[in-house]
Amino acid sequence: MNIKLIVVGKTDQPYIRQGIEEYVSRLNHYVKFDMVVIPALKDAGNATPDEVRGKESLLIAKQLNGVDRVVLLDEHGEERTSVAFSHYLQKQMNAGIKTLALVVGGAFGFAPSVYATAHDKMSLSQMTFTHQIVRLFFVEQLYRAFTILKGEKYHNE
16 A cells, blocks of 8 residues: 655745654655645635635645545544554555545645545544644654554554
8 A cells, every 4th residue: 555645835844844754764664655745825825715725625636546545634533543543554455445645734724625535534633733743743643553553662552
């Protein structure tokens, strides 16, 4: 299985970028992983949140293949423990999913058209985080999930 993390806007904080790079490096030992960065909209400051979501949804749609399993990282999604998330990943691999496409939206979330293409919604927490820090949290959780599946000593329970 391939995992593709689709994000809107670049990660501009060096400490977040370094953390992401560290966990992506570790993650690549377990699975083919790609992070696709959709450029932030240039005219977003003059647009309404609905207009921004609409434009971003078109860019997100271009990154999705019709056979991808699409999971939105969304505040209204299902929360899972790290162990439950590892089981979710195992289930996707067992189902023969070729590409698991995980999508982190921009500052205003997702347009209805993106929700319509999603197979699942997942939440990291009931708290709100910046869309940039979510990237770091999520790649760490992906790495953690694979160490759980491999029975390695990273996750303590």
